[in-house]
Amino acid sequence: xxxxxxxxxxxxxxxxxxxxxxxxxxxxxxxxxxxxxxxxxxxxxxxxxxxxxxxxxxxxxxxxxxxxxxxxxxxxxxxxxxxxxxxxxxxxxxxxxxxxxxxxxxxxxxxxxxxxxxxxxxxxxxxxxxxxxxxxxxxxxxxxxxxxxxxxxxxxxxxxxxxxxxxxxxxxxxxxxxxxxxxxxxxxxxxxxxxxxxxxxxxxxxxxxxxxxxxxxxxxxxxxxxxxxxxxxxxxxxxxxxxxxxxxxxxxxxxxxxxxxxxxxxxxxxxxxxxxxxxxxxxxxxxxxxxxxxxxxxxxxxxxxxxxxxxxxxxxxxxxxxxxxxxxxxxxxxxxxxxxxxxxxxxxxxxxxxxxxxxxxxxxxxxxxxxxxxxxxxxxxxxxxxxxxxxxxxxxxxxxxxxxxxxxxxxxxxxxxxxxxxxxxxxxxxxxxxxxxxxxxxxxxxxxxxxxxxxxxxxxxxxxxxxxxxxxxxxxxxxxxxxxxxxxxxxxxxxxxxxxxxxxxxxxxxxxxxxxxxxxxxxxxxxxxxxxxxxxxxxxxxxxx
Numbered sequence: 001x002x003x004x005x006x007x008x009x010x011x012x013x014x015x016x017x018x019x020x021x022x023x024x025x026x027x028x029x030x031x032x033x034x035x036x037x038x039x040x041x042x043x044x045x046x047x048x049x050x051x052x053x054x055x056x057x058x059x060x061x062x063x064x065x066x067x068x069x070x071x072x073x074x075x076x077x078x079x080x081x082x083x084x085x086x087x088x089x090x091x092x093x094x095x096x097x098x099x100x101x102x103x104x105x106x107x108x109x110x111x112x113x114x115x116x117x118x119x120x121x122x123x124x125x126x127x128x129x130x131x132x133x134x135x136x137x138x139x140x141x142x143x144x145x146x147x148x149x150x151x152x153x154x155x156x157x158x159x160x161x162x163x164x165x166x167x168x169x170x171x172x173x174x175x176x177x178x179x180x181x182x183x184x185x186x187x188x189x190x191x192x193x194x195x196x197x198x199x200x201x202x203x204x205x206x207x208x209x210x211x212x213x214x215x216x217x218x219x220x221x222x223x224x225x226x227x228x229x230x231x232x233x234x235x236x237x238x239x240x241x242x243x244x245x246x247x248x249x250x251x252x253x254x255x256x257x258x259x260x261x262x263x264x265x266x267x268x269x270x271x272x273x274x275x276x277x278x279x280x281x282x283x284x285x286x287x288x289x290x291x292x293x294x295x296x297x298x299x300x301x302x303x304x305x306x307x308x309x310x311x312x313x314x315x316x317x318x319x320x321x322x323x324x325x326x327x328x329x330x331x332x333x334x335x336x337x338x339x340x341x342x343x344x345x346x347x348x349x350x351x352x353x354x355x356x357x358x359x360x361x362x363x364x365x366x367x368x369x370x371x372x373x374x375x376x377x378x379x380x381x382x383x384x385x386x387x388x389x390x391x392x393x394x395x396x397x398x399x400x401x402x403x404x405x406x407x408x409x410x411x412x413x414x415x416x417x418x419x420x421x422x423x424x425x426x427x428x429x430x431x432x433x434x435x436x437x438x439x440x441x442x443x444x445x446x447x448x449x450x451x452x453x454x455x456x457x458x459x460x461x462x463x464x465x466x467x468x469x470x471x472x473x474x475x476x477x478x479x480x481x482x483x484x485x486x487x488x489x490x491x492x493x494x495x496x497x498x499x500x501x502x503x504x505x506x507x508x509x510x511x512x513x514x515x516x517x518x519x520x521x522x523x524x525x526x527x528x529x530x531x532x533x534x535x536x537x538x539x540x541x542x543x544x545x
Contacts, residue, residue, distance in 0.1 A: 044396055046321060046373040049290050049311035056114040057085060057105075065121050071290040072099065073311075076185070076214025077193045078320035078343040080313065081287065083115075087124050098124060102318040138284040161213045161268065163191045163455060164237060164246055166501025168264025171235035174245055176207055180228045183357060185214050185344060188458055196244075197224050199232065209234055209245045212259050215286040216268040220275050222255035223347035225301060225357040229253075235264055238454075275350040288348055296354045298325050298341075305331050305363060308354060309338050312373050317396040319343075322385065323354075324369040332360060338369040340385045344394065362389050431466060431487045433538050440512030441520070441538055449483060449519070450505045451475045453498050458488045461513055471498065471524075473506070483508050484520040486533050490542035496524065496531040509534075 049071055057066040070084035082099040105115040178201040186194045195217040196210045209232055211217050211224070224230065230252050234245040246264070250257045258274070260266055267273075273285040296308045305328050312322040322340045329335055345357040365388035367381050376382055386393045430436050451473030461468045461484060469491040472482045483506050485491055498504050505525040510517050522534045534540050 043316075044377060045315045046376045047313050047315045048373045049313050049320070050294075051373075052083070052313060052315070053290065057117050058108060058114055059120055060116065060118050063121060065117065065119070065124060066098070068115065069097070072287050073290055073293075073320060074215055075286055075288045075348050076195075076216070076218050080318040080320070084289075085124075096124075135289075138287075139280045161192050161216075162266040163188065163194070163210075163500065164264070165266070165269070165499045167238070167454070167499075168235050168246060168260070169501075171238060171246070171264060173248075174234045174236050176209065176230075176232040176234055176245065177201065178207075178230065180224050180226055180230050181206065183224050183226055186210075195224070197230070199230060207245055208243065209247050211247045211250065211257070212266060212268055216273065217257070218347040219273055219280075219285045219350050220257050221349040221351060221353060221355075222250065222252055222257035223349070223355060224250065224252065225355070227301075235260070273350070278350070280350055285350060292352075293323075293348065293354065296348075296352060298323075298354045298356055300331075300356045300358050300360065300363065303331055303360070304328055305356070305358075305360065306339075310369070312340070312369070312376070314396045316398045319394075319396060321394075321396075322369075325363075327363070332363060334364070339363050339366045340369055340381075341366065342386060342389055342391055344391055345389050358389055431540065432543050433540065437461065437468075437484075437511065437513055437520070438534065438538050438540060441534075442510045442512075443536075445510035446522075447508055447519075448505060449473060449475070449481055449508050451481065451503075453500050453502045453504060454480060455500055456498060461518065471504070471506070471521075473504065481519060484511075484518055485524060486521070486540065487542055494531060496526050496529045498524075498526045502526060 053068050053070055055068045056064060057068060059065050066085035066087045068083050069086050071080055072082040072084065073080055080102045083102055083105065085098050085100055087096045087098060100117060100119075104119075105117055108114045108116050176199055178199040180197050181200045182198040184196045184198075186196050188194060191213075193214040194210055195212060195214045196208060198206050198208050200206050217223050230250060232245075232250050233248040235248060237244045237246055246260065248258075248260045248262075248264075250259065258267055268282065271282050273280050273282055275285075290311055293308050293311065297304060298306050298308060306325040307328075308323055309326040310324040311320050312324060313319065314321045320343045322342055323346055324338045325341055326336070326338055327334050341356055341358060341363065347355045347357075349355065365384075367384045367388075370376060370381065382393060432438065454472045454474050456469065456471050458467050458469055461470075467488045469485045469488040470482055471485055472480055474480055503526075506519075506521045507523045508519040508521050511520045512518075520534070522532075524531045524533065532541055
């Protein structure tokens with residue numbers, strides 16, 4: 001089951017980008033007198049991506065160590081993964097191009113016009129330098145495996161992204177035809193953002209179909225749009241409470257999107273992506289440079305409606321919220337009035353096409369892009385923008401540094417990370433020994449539960465806690481049991497991972513959460529690996545230092 005949850009950010013390491021391949025296309029437009037990007041409040045703060053890409057970077061001691069030159073964005077979610085820096089040559093660094101995870105930065109509180117990165121010049125200097133071909137080599141499927149940039153981005157693209165791996169071999173085949181009524185992007189912390197469509201058949205009945213990760217779907221020229229007439233070959237998901245179907249292939253007119261093979265294995269997990277007759281690496285397919293989006297032609301349901309002028313970023317979450325498009329006057333009948341288009345209705349094919357699930361009427365009803373992006377928080381600009389495209393406003397959640405979850409940035413950019421200190425201790429935000437989840441454990445209820453994984457999901461089980469990872473098992477008698485494994489942030493870091501179709505054994509006990517009984521795992525055995533979770537003293541593994 002795919003659960004709509006808030007987006008969660010995993011820890012990432014510094015990468016190095018090639019020199020000379022990531023300069024802006026055209027002169028950036030800097031917003032004069034723009035307010036700061038702050039990480040000290042929970043309010044939304046909107047900034048132009050061009051503004052971000054013009055900031056200087058200093059160390060904690062105030063030394064100028066680099067300049068931001070570009071932004072690397074997840075093609076599906078719009079999440080900013082990295083800022084591209086050019087190191088300051090005055091420190092003898094030779095102007096290297098390096099990538100640093102976005103949450104590591106904070107704005108200088110004094111000038112409010114440059115970033116602070118808690119790294120020294122020597123730490124940046126110690127990073128390897130890459131040639132001008134490193135970024136372009138990412139699109140290659142072979143021959144770049146020894147390149148550090150290729151290895152790191154490939155590893156991120158290869159994280160578990162198929163909620164139904166191994167569970168579709170005996171699934172019933174289905175043939176669906178109809179009109180796409182909605183296109184949704186469904187968040188899961190375990191499997192990333194998934195694209196799901198609702199298809200209405202000729203008799204008025206509807207079916208919900210999951211396609212695949214949004215970055216994969218959006219990298220294709222066959223990304224679905226509302227109103228498209230679609231033909232889908234699918235597999236019926238067994239015992240799914242949402243009655244979902246998993247698409248094998250989707251066809252819209254002469255455009256085809258291959259999603260799974262005959263056995264149900266997801267094609268995006270194979271390390272390569274095919275689009276418009278070309279083959280690319282998954283890492284290149286997932287990531288896109290902001291500078292390559294600027295100036296791209298925008299297609300609105302078959303009509304050229306303008307070019308991308310800028311991206312508007314919600315800086316607390318580090319997520320692109322809108323595209324600002326410079327309209328095609330011949331189509332829209334308006335001149336230089338740039339218009340806002342939500343990221344959630346856009347797709348970016350590997351061939352360079354920017355497609356919008358939007359009509360002329362939607363664009364004309366959308367507000368103009370303000371000169372100062374932060375003014376989006378005033379008046380009814382946001383409400384009007386999302387209403388114009390008949391889509392819901394997303395929930396933005398602050399991004400945190402891997403080593404300092406309490407705020408954006410603040411720790412060294414080159415480090416080894418341990419368990420977050422605010423998650424340790426006796427209560428641990430609801431997950432500690434005396435918290436609302438473990439304090440209700442009944443040790444006399446101990447039970448061994450053995451079964452086959454039906455699904456792994458992330459959900460909230462207690463109002464004050466971090467989201468939980470829950471595994472649902474099919475037992476030998478055909479019944480199902482759901483067991484809480486622990487906080488999702490902790491489980492995501494463990495080597496022992498299970499997926500649909502795996503056989504596991506869980507030693508579980510009952511706990512009372514909000515007066516309701518739940519099974520919670522003390523340990524889990526998967527294949528030849530045993531993962532301890534809660535000790536006999538009810539002290540959990542995630543609170544141990």
